[in-house]
Amino acid sequence: MTKASEFKKKDKRYKKAWIISVNMGYGHERAAYALRDIAAGGDYIIANSYKGIPKEEKKSWQESRKLYEAVSCLKPIPIIGDIAFGIMDKIQEIPNFYPRRDLSEPSIQLKGTFRFIEKNNIGKALVDDLTEAEQRLPFVSTFFIPSFAAELYNYPGEIYCIICDADFSRAWVSQDAKRSRIKYFAPCGRVVERLKLYGVREENIYFTGFPIPKELIGGSNAEIVKRDMLDRFCNLDPNGVFRARYEKILKSHFGNSLKTCGRVKRPLTLTFAVGGAGAQRRLGIEIIKSLREKIKRNQIQINLVAGTRKGLAKYFETEIKKLGLKRNHGKGINIIVERTRPEYFKEFTKLLRTTDILWTKPSELSFYTGAGIPIIMAPVIGSQEEFNRLWLQQIGGGVDQLDPQYANEWLFDWVNSGALARMAWNGYIEAPTHGTHRIEQIITGKEVELEQLPLVV
Structure with a gap:
Protein backbone atom coordinates (compact mmCIF):
# COMPACT_ATOMS: atom_id res chain seq x y z
CA MET A 1 0.00 0.00 0.00
CA THR A 2 1.32 3.43 -0.95
CA LYS A 3 1.11 6.26 1.59
CA ALA A 4 0.53 9.86 0.55
CA SER A 5 3.69 10.87 2.39
CA GLU A 6 5.82 8.59 0.19
CA PHE A 7 5.54 10.73 -2.95
CA LYS A 8 8.90 12.11 -4.01
CA LYS A 9 9.49 15.73 -4.99
CA LYS A 10 10.36 14.67 -8.55
CA ASP A 11 6.90 13.10 -9.07
CA LYS A 12 4.77 15.41 -11.15
CA ARG A 13 1.75 16.67 -9.23
CA TYR A 14 -1.18 18.78 -10.32
CA LYS A 15 -3.15 21.66 -8.85
CA LYS A 16 -6.41 20.32 -10.27
CA ALA A 17 -8.02 17.06 -11.36
CA TRP A 18 -11.10 15.97 -13.23
CA ILE A 19 -13.53 14.97 -10.48
CA ILE A 20 -16.13 12.59 -11.91
CA SER A 21 -19.28 11.23 -10.30
CA VAL A 22 -22.76 9.85 -11.07
CA ASN A 23 -26.12 10.92 -9.68
CA MET A 24 -27.32 7.47 -8.62
CA GLY A 25 -28.25 7.91 -4.97
CA TYR A 26 -26.37 10.60 -3.05
CA GLY A 27 -23.25 8.72 -1.95
CA HIS A 28 -21.01 8.95 -5.01
CA GLU A 29 -21.81 12.60 -5.58
CA ARG A 30 -21.32 13.41 -1.89
CA ALA A 31 -17.72 12.23 -2.18
CA ALA A 32 -17.19 14.38 -5.28
CA TYR A 33 -18.65 17.44 -3.54
CA ALA A 34 -16.00 17.22 -0.83
CA LEU A 35 -13.27 17.39 -3.51
CA ARG A 36 -14.66 20.35 -5.45
CA ASP A 37 -11.74 22.60 -4.39
CA ILE A 38 -9.42 20.68 -6.71
CA ALA A 39 -12.00 20.12 -9.46
CA ALA A 40 -10.82 21.34 -12.86
CA GLY A 41 -13.33 23.74 -14.34
CA GLY A 42 -14.52 24.71 -10.86
CA ASP A 43 -16.92 21.80 -10.33
CA TYR A 44 -17.23 18.04 -10.54
CA ILE A 45 -18.67 16.32 -13.63
CA ILE A 46 -21.73 14.05 -13.55
CA ALA A 47 -20.78 11.29 -15.99
CA ASN A 48 -24.35 10.18 -16.66
CA SER A 49 -25.94 13.62 -17.23
CA TYR A 50 -23.27 16.23 -18.06
CA LYS A 51 -23.94 18.88 -20.68
CA GLY A 52 -23.14 17.41 -24.09
CA ILE A 53 -23.51 13.73 -23.20
CA PRO A 54 -24.64 11.72 -26.27
CA LYS A 55 -28.40 11.07 -26.16
CA GLU A 56 -28.12 7.31 -26.49
CA GLU A 57 -25.56 7.10 -23.71
CA LYS A 58 -27.71 9.23 -21.42
CA LYS A 59 -30.69 6.97 -22.13
CA SER A 60 -28.65 3.89 -21.16
CA TRP A 61 -27.62 5.52 -17.89
CA GLN A 62 -31.20 6.60 -17.12
CA GLU A 63 -32.55 3.08 -17.54
CA SER A 64 -29.92 1.78 -15.13
CA ARG A 65 -30.68 4.49 -12.56
CA LYS A 66 -34.45 3.98 -12.75
CA LEU A 67 -34.03 0.27 -12.05
CA TYR A 68 -31.86 0.97 -8.98
CA GLU A 69 -34.26 3.54 -7.50
CA ALA A 70 -37.36 1.49 -8.28
CA VAL A 71 -36.00 -1.58 -6.51
CA SER A 72 -34.80 0.52 -3.54
CA CYS A 73 -38.28 2.01 -3.13
CA LEU A 74 -39.84 -1.48 -3.25
CA LYS A 75 -37.67 -2.64 -0.32
CA PRO A 76 -40.15 -1.68 2.46
CA ILE A 77 -42.99 -3.63 0.76
CA PRO A 78 -43.34 -7.12 2.31
CA ILE A 79 -42.52 -10.15 0.12
CA ILE A 80 -42.42 -8.31 -3.26
CA GLY A 81 -39.84 -5.80 -2.09
CA ASP A 82 -37.73 -8.45 -0.41
CA ILE A 83 -37.70 -10.64 -3.53
CA ALA A 84 -36.86 -7.80 -5.94
CA PHE A 85 -34.17 -6.36 -3.72
CA GLY A 86 -32.80 -9.80 -2.90
CA ILE A 87 -32.18 -10.51 -6.59
CA MET A 88 -30.38 -7.19 -7.11
CA ASP A 89 -28.42 -7.64 -3.90
CA LYS A 90 -27.34 -11.15 -4.89
CA ILE A 91 -25.93 -9.86 -8.17
CA GLN A 92 -23.86 -7.31 -6.21
CA GLU A 93 -22.91 -9.78 -3.47
CA ILE A 94 -19.72 -9.16 -1.51
CA PRO A 95 -17.93 -12.48 -0.90
CA ASN A 96 -16.83 -13.50 2.58
CA PHE A 97 -13.47 -11.99 3.47
CA TYR A 98 -12.20 -15.02 5.41
CA PRO A 99 -10.42 -17.20 4.66
CA ARG A 100 -8.16 -14.86 2.69
CA ARG A 101 -7.88 -16.14 -0.86
CA ASP A 102 -7.48 -15.05 -4.46
CA LEU A 103 -10.68 -13.27 -5.53
CA SER A 104 -9.27 -11.74 -8.71
CA GLU A 105 -11.51 -13.78 -11.02
CA PRO A 106 -14.04 -11.36 -12.62
CA SER A 107 -17.61 -11.71 -11.36
CA ILE A 108 -20.72 -12.03 -13.53
CA GLN A 109 -21.67 -8.46 -12.61
CA LEU A 110 -18.25 -7.16 -13.65
CA LYS A 111 -18.38 -8.91 -17.02
CA GLY A 112 -21.86 -7.48 -17.55
CA THR A 113 -20.59 -4.00 -16.69
CA PHE A 114 -17.90 -4.17 -19.37
CA ARG A 115 -20.45 -5.38 -21.93
CA PHE A 116 -22.65 -2.42 -20.94
CA ILE A 117 -19.74 0.02 -21.39
CA GLU A 118 -18.54 -1.39 -24.72
CA LYS A 119 -21.99 -1.92 -26.27
CA ASN A 120 -23.20 1.60 -25.44
CA ASN A 121 -19.86 3.48 -25.67
CA ILE A 122 -20.38 4.53 -22.06
CA GLY A 123 -17.93 7.25 -21.08
CA LYS A 124 -16.15 7.40 -24.43
CA ALA A 125 -17.31 10.89 -25.36
CA LEU A 126 -16.40 12.20 -21.90
CA VAL A 127 -12.94 10.61 -21.94
CA ASP A 128 -12.28 11.96 -25.44
CA ASP A 129 -13.40 15.46 -24.41
CA LEU A 130 -11.23 15.50 -21.28
CA THR A 131 -8.24 14.18 -23.20
CA GLU A 132 -8.53 17.02 -25.70
CA ALA A 133 -9.35 19.71 -23.12
CA GLU A 134 -6.47 19.19 -20.71
CA GLN A 135 -4.23 16.22 -21.30
CA ARG A 136 -2.83 14.30 -18.36
CA LEU A 137 -4.82 15.91 -15.53
CA PRO A 138 -5.66 13.16 -13.01
CA PHE A 139 -9.04 11.50 -13.59
CA VAL A 140 -10.69 10.91 -10.19
CA SER A 141 -13.99 9.02 -10.19
CA THR A 142 -16.29 8.22 -7.28
CA PHE A 143 -17.92 5.37 -9.23
CA PHE A 144 -16.31 2.43 -10.99
CA ILE A 145 -17.85 2.75 -14.47
CA PRO A 146 -16.20 6.10 -15.39
CA SER A 147 -12.82 4.81 -14.19
CA PHE A 148 -13.24 1.65 -16.29
CA ALA A 149 -14.15 3.80 -19.29
CA ALA A 150 -11.10 6.02 -18.76
CA GLU A 151 -8.82 3.00 -18.88
CA LEU A 152 -10.69 1.27 -21.71
CA TYR A 153 -10.58 4.38 -23.91
CA ASN A 154 -6.92 5.12 -23.09
CA TYR A 155 -7.17 8.29 -21.04
CA PRO A 156 -3.55 9.53 -20.96
CA GLY A 157 -3.40 10.71 -17.34
CA GLU A 158 -3.54 8.93 -13.99
CA ILE A 159 -6.87 7.27 -13.17
CA TYR A 160 -8.21 7.05 -9.61
CA CYS A 161 -11.35 5.52 -8.14
CA ILE A 162 -12.80 6.34 -4.70
CA ILE A 163 -14.47 3.45 -2.86
CA CYS A 164 -17.54 4.79 -1.02
CA ASP A 165 -18.35 1.93 1.39
CA ALA A 166 -16.59 -0.05 4.13
CA ASP A 167 -16.55 -3.12 1.87
CA PHE A 168 -17.44 -3.66 -1.77
CA SER A 169 -18.02 -6.22 -4.51
CA ARG A 170 -15.64 -7.43 -7.21
CA ALA A 171 -17.51 -5.13 -9.65
CA TRP A 172 -15.42 -2.13 -8.52
CA VAL A 173 -12.11 -3.52 -9.80
CA SER A 174 -11.16 -4.00 -13.45
CA GLN A 175 -11.27 -7.44 -15.08
CA ASP A 176 -7.49 -7.78 -15.21
CA ALA A 177 -6.85 -6.23 -11.81
CA LYS A 178 -3.13 -7.02 -11.69
CA ARG A 179 -2.43 -5.17 -14.95
CA SER A 180 -4.94 -2.36 -14.51
CA ARG A 181 -3.51 1.13 -14.01
CA ILE A 182 -6.52 2.34 -11.98
CA LYS A 183 -5.50 3.50 -8.50
CA TYR A 184 -7.83 3.36 -5.52
CA PHE A 185 -8.58 5.60 -2.55
CA ALA A 186 -9.72 3.41 0.36
CA PRO A 187 -11.99 4.76 3.12
CA CYS A 188 -11.01 2.14 5.71
CA GLY A 189 -8.61 -0.72 6.37
CA ARG A 190 -11.00 -3.45 5.26
CA VAL A 191 -11.17 -1.88 1.80
CA VAL A 192 -7.36 -1.83 1.59
CA GLU A 193 -7.22 -5.55 2.31
CA ARG A 194 -10.17 -6.35 0.03
CA LEU A 195 -8.49 -4.58 -2.90
CA LYS A 196 -5.51 -6.88 -2.47
CA LEU A 197 -7.76 -9.97 -2.57
CA TYR A 198 -9.28 -8.67 -5.81
CA GLY A 199 -5.80 -8.51 -7.33
CA VAL A 200 -4.98 -4.79 -7.17
CA ARG A 201 -1.26 -4.13 -6.84
CA GLU A 202 -0.24 -2.60 -3.50
CA GLU A 203 1.32 0.44 -5.15
CA ASN A 204 -2.12 1.28 -6.58
CA ILE A 205 -3.85 1.38 -3.18
CA TYR A 206 -3.99 4.53 -1.03
CA PHE A 207 -5.50 4.45 2.46
CA THR A 208 -7.01 7.94 2.72
CA GLY A 209 -10.34 7.72 4.50
CA PHE A 210 -13.62 8.86 2.96
CA PRO A 211 -13.63 12.48 1.72
CA ILE A 212 -15.59 14.60 4.23
CA PRO A 213 -16.08 18.31 3.37
CA LYS A 214 -13.33 20.47 4.85
CA ALA A 431 -12.59 6.83 12.02
CA PRO A 432 -10.50 8.69 9.42
CA THR A 433 -11.22 12.41 9.62
CA HIS A 434 -8.99 13.90 6.91
CA GLY A 435 -9.92 11.88 3.81
CA THR A 436 -10.30 14.99 1.67
CA HIS A 437 -6.95 16.37 2.80
CA ARG A 438 -5.16 13.08 2.04
CA ILE A 439 -6.66 12.77 -1.44
CA GLU A 440 -5.78 16.38 -2.23
CA GLN A 441 -2.23 15.74 -1.02
CA ILE A 442 -1.85 12.78 -3.37
CA ILE A 443 -3.19 14.74 -6.34
CA THR A 444 -1.45 18.07 -5.71
CA GLY A 445 1.67 17.00 -3.82
CA LYS A 446 0.95 19.69 -1.22
CA GLU A 447 2.36 18.45 2.07
CA VAL A 448 -0.07 18.16 4.99
CA GLU A 449 1.04 16.86 8.37
CA LEU A 450 -1.43 14.12 9.28
CA GLU A 451 -1.17 11.11 11.55
CA GLN A 452 -0.86 7.68 9.99
CA LEU A 453 -4.16 5.82 9.85
CA PRO A 454 -4.44 2.51 11.74
CA LEU A 455 -5.25 -0.42 9.45
CA VAL A 456 -8.47 -1.43 11.22
CA VAL A 457 -10.14 -4.24 9.26
Missing part, protein backbone atom coordinates in the same frame (compact mmCIF):
# COMPACT_ATOMS: atom_id res chain seq x y z
CA GLU A 215 -15.99 22.86 6.19
CA LEU A 216 -16.77 20.14 8.75
CA ILE A 217 -13.14 19.41 9.59
CA GLY A 218 -10.91 22.46 9.33
CA GLY A 219 -7.20 22.02 8.72
CA SER A 220 -4.76 19.30 9.77
CA ASN A 221 -5.53 20.04 13.45
CA ALA A 222 -9.28 19.51 12.90
CA GLU A 223 -10.06 22.76 14.69
CA ILE A 224 -13.64 22.89 13.41
CA VAL A 225 -14.37 19.33 14.53
CA LYS A 226 -13.00 20.06 17.99
CA ARG A 227 -15.01 23.25 18.38
CA ASP A 228 -18.22 21.54 17.28
CA MET A 229 -17.58 18.53 19.50
CA LEU A 230 -17.32 20.76 22.56
CA ASP A 231 -20.81 22.06 21.84
CA ARG A 232 -22.02 18.55 21.06
CA PHE A 233 -20.73 17.16 24.35
CA CYS A 234 -22.82 19.71 26.25
CA ASN A 235 -26.01 18.35 24.69
CA LEU A 236 -25.01 14.68 24.53
CA ASP A 237 -23.62 14.50 28.07
CA PRO A 238 -25.86 16.82 30.14
CA ASN A 239 -24.99 15.04 33.38
CA GLY A 240 -21.25 15.04 32.70
CA VAL A 241 -20.99 11.25 32.99
CA PHE A 242 -18.77 10.75 29.95
CA ARG A 243 -16.65 13.85 30.55
CA ALA A 244 -15.97 12.92 34.17
CA ARG A 245 -14.88 9.42 33.25
CA TYR A 246 -12.57 10.51 30.42
CA GLU A 247 -11.52 13.87 31.84
CA LYS A 248 -7.76 13.42 31.49
CA ILE A 249 -7.73 12.33 27.87
CA LEU A 250 -10.37 14.90 26.90
CA LYS A 251 -8.37 17.70 28.51
CA SER A 252 -5.33 16.68 26.49
CA HIS A 253 -7.38 17.39 23.34
CA PHE A 254 -9.59 20.28 24.41
CA GLY A 255 -7.86 21.87 27.39
CA ASN A 256 -10.01 23.86 29.82
CA SER A 257 -12.57 24.56 27.09
CA LEU A 258 -14.16 21.24 28.02
CA LYS A 259 -16.27 22.84 30.75
CA THR A 260 -17.61 25.87 28.87
CA CYS A 261 -21.17 24.79 28.12
CA GLY A 262 -22.82 28.16 28.70
CA ARG A 263 -22.48 29.19 25.05
CA VAL A 264 -24.61 26.31 23.73
CA LYS A 265 -28.02 27.88 23.09
CA ARG A 266 -29.71 25.21 20.98
CA PRO A 267 -31.59 22.19 22.32
CA LEU A 268 -30.51 18.63 21.63
CA THR A 269 -30.59 18.36 17.83
CA LEU A 270 -31.27 15.18 15.86
CA THR A 271 -30.96 15.04 12.07
CA PHE A 272 -32.77 12.29 10.18
CA ALA A 273 -31.43 11.82 6.65
CA VAL A 274 -33.36 9.78 4.10
CA GLY A 275 -31.36 8.05 1.35
CA GLY A 276 -31.42 9.17 -2.27
CA ALA A 277 -34.18 6.73 -3.24
CA GLY A 278 -36.39 7.88 -0.33
CA ALA A 279 -37.11 4.32 0.81
CA GLN A 280 -37.32 5.04 4.57
CA ARG A 281 -39.47 8.15 4.68
CA ARG A 282 -42.01 6.61 7.05
CA LEU A 283 -39.34 6.17 9.71
CA GLY A 284 -38.86 9.94 9.94
CA ILE A 285 -42.51 10.40 10.86
CA GLU A 286 -42.37 7.57 13.41
CA ILE A 287 -39.49 9.42 15.09
CA ILE A 288 -41.47 12.68 15.16
CA LYS A 289 -44.54 10.91 16.54
CA SER A 290 -42.57 9.39 19.41
CA LEU A 291 -40.75 12.62 20.26
CA ARG A 292 -43.59 15.11 19.71
CA GLU A 293 -44.12 15.97 23.39
CA LYS A 294 -40.41 16.64 23.85
CA ILE A 295 -40.44 18.73 20.66
CA LYS A 296 -43.29 20.83 22.06
CA ARG A 297 -41.32 21.36 25.29
CA ASN A 298 -38.20 22.38 23.31
CA GLN A 299 -36.22 19.46 24.73
CA ILE A 300 -35.22 18.36 21.26
CA GLN A 301 -35.38 19.66 17.71
CA ILE A 302 -35.54 17.46 14.62
CA ASN A 303 -34.16 18.07 11.14
CA LEU A 304 -35.86 16.00 8.45
CA VAL A 305 -33.58 15.90 5.41
CA ALA A 306 -35.41 15.38 2.11
CA GLY A 307 -32.39 16.15 -0.09
CA THR A 308 -33.66 17.35 -3.47
CA ARG A 309 -36.98 15.49 -3.36
CA LYS A 310 -39.81 18.00 -3.18
CA GLY A 311 -42.36 15.19 -3.00
CA LEU A 312 -40.63 13.80 0.07
CA ALA A 313 -40.58 17.23 1.72
CA LYS A 314 -44.30 17.58 0.99
CA TYR A 315 -44.91 14.16 2.53
CA PHE A 316 -43.11 15.23 5.71
CA GLU A 317 -45.08 18.47 5.85
CA THR A 318 -48.42 16.69 5.42
CA GLU A 319 -47.67 14.06 8.06
CA ILE A 320 -46.48 16.68 10.55
CA LYS A 321 -49.84 18.45 10.19
CA LYS A 322 -51.66 15.16 10.82
CA LEU A 323 -49.73 14.82 14.08
CA GLY A 324 -50.94 18.24 15.20
CA LEU A 325 -47.46 19.75 14.94
CA LYS A 326 -48.06 22.35 12.23
CA ARG A 327 -47.07 25.19 14.57
CA ASN A 328 -43.77 23.40 15.28
CA HIS A 329 -42.79 23.36 11.60
CA GLY A 330 -39.81 25.71 11.55
CA LYS A 331 -39.68 25.76 15.34
CA GLY A 332 -38.64 22.37 16.63
CA ILE A 333 -39.08 20.55 13.31
CA ASN A 334 -37.15 21.63 10.22
CA ILE A 335 -37.60 20.14 6.75
CA ILE A 336 -34.52 20.51 4.56
CA VAL A 337 -35.04 20.35 0.81
CA GLU A 338 -32.96 22.05 -1.88
CA ARG A 339 -33.34 22.63 -5.60
CA THR A 340 -30.04 21.05 -6.69
CA ARG A 341 -27.69 18.47 -5.28
CA PRO A 342 -24.76 20.87 -4.79
CA GLU A 343 -27.11 23.18 -2.85
CA TYR A 344 -28.28 20.22 -0.80
CA PHE A 345 -24.74 19.06 0.00
CA LYS A 346 -23.80 22.60 1.03
CA GLU A 347 -26.82 22.99 3.31
CA PHE A 348 -26.44 19.49 4.75
CA THR A 349 -22.79 20.10 5.57
CA LYS A 350 -23.74 23.34 7.33
CA LEU A 351 -26.54 21.54 9.18
CA LEU A 352 -24.20 18.86 10.54
CA ARG A 353 -22.17 21.46 12.42
CA THR A 354 -25.15 22.00 14.74
CA THR A 355 -26.31 18.38 14.71
CA ASP A 356 -25.79 16.32 17.85
CA ILE A 357 -27.10 12.98 16.53
CA LEU A 358 -27.35 11.71 12.96
CA TRP A 359 -30.03 9.08 12.35
CA THR A 360 -29.69 7.43 8.94
CA LYS A 361 -29.20 4.12 7.22
CA PRO A 362 -25.52 3.04 7.25
CA SER A 363 -24.63 4.45 3.85
CA GLU A 364 -21.52 6.50 3.03
CA LEU A 365 -22.71 8.80 5.83
CA SER A 366 -21.33 6.19 8.24
CA PHE A 367 -17.90 7.73 7.61
CA TYR A 368 -19.13 11.10 8.90
CA THR A 369 -18.71 9.77 12.42
CA GLY A 370 -15.10 10.82 11.79
CA ALA A 371 -16.34 14.38 12.27
CA GLY A 372 -17.33 13.52 15.84
CA ILE A 373 -20.99 12.76 15.12
CA PRO A 374 -22.68 9.73 16.72
CA ILE A 375 -24.86 7.75 14.33
CA ILE A 376 -28.08 5.90 15.04
CA MET A 377 -28.46 3.36 12.28
CA ALA A 378 -31.76 2.74 10.50
CA PRO A 379 -32.23 -0.72 8.92
CA VAL A 380 -29.80 -1.50 6.12
CA ILE A 381 -30.73 -1.46 2.43
CA GLY A 382 -28.23 -3.57 0.52
CA SER A 383 -25.31 -5.79 1.50
CA GLN A 384 -22.72 -3.00 1.34
CA GLU A 385 -24.66 -1.16 4.06
CA GLU A 386 -24.46 -4.24 6.27
CA PHE A 387 -20.67 -3.94 6.06
CA ASN A 388 -20.85 -0.20 6.81
CA ARG A 389 -22.96 -1.10 9.84
CA LEU A 390 -20.41 -3.63 11.09
CA TRP A 391 -17.56 -1.15 10.58
CA LEU A 392 -19.42 1.58 12.46
CA GLN A 393 -20.14 -0.76 15.35
CA GLN A 394 -16.55 -1.98 15.41
CA ILE A 395 -15.11 1.50 15.86
CA GLY A 396 -17.84 2.43 18.34
CA GLY A 397 -19.19 5.41 16.40
CA GLY A 398 -22.75 4.20 15.94
CA VAL A 399 -25.48 1.90 17.16
CA ASP A 400 -28.58 0.23 15.72
CA GLN A 401 -31.86 2.00 16.33
CA LEU A 402 -34.27 0.44 18.80
CA ASP A 403 -38.03 0.48 18.26
CA PRO A 404 -38.69 4.03 16.98
CA GLN A 405 -42.08 4.24 18.70
CA TYR A 406 -40.21 4.28 22.03
CA ALA A 407 -37.46 6.69 20.94
CA ASN A 408 -38.76 9.18 23.51
CA GLU A 409 -37.47 6.77 26.16
CA TRP A 410 -34.36 4.99 24.89
CA LEU A 411 -32.90 7.99 23.08
CA PHE A 412 -32.87 10.06 26.25
CA ASP A 413 -31.48 7.17 28.28
CA TRP A 414 -28.54 7.17 25.87
CA VAL A 415 -28.16 10.93 26.23
CA ASN A 416 -28.42 11.05 30.03
CA SER A 417 -25.89 8.22 30.45
CA GLY A 418 -23.35 9.88 28.14
CA ALA A 419 -23.47 6.93 25.71
CA LEU A 420 -23.92 9.09 22.60
CA ALA A 421 -21.12 11.42 23.72
CA ARG A 422 -18.88 8.37 23.92
CA MET A 423 -19.87 7.39 20.37
CA ALA A 424 -19.07 10.90 19.13
CA TRP A 425 -15.62 10.63 20.70
CA ASN A 426 -15.01 7.11 19.37
CA GLY A 427 -15.97 8.20 15.86
CA TYR A 428 -13.57 11.13 15.96
CA ILE A 429 -10.69 9.06 17.36
CA GLU A 430 -11.15 5.81 15.41
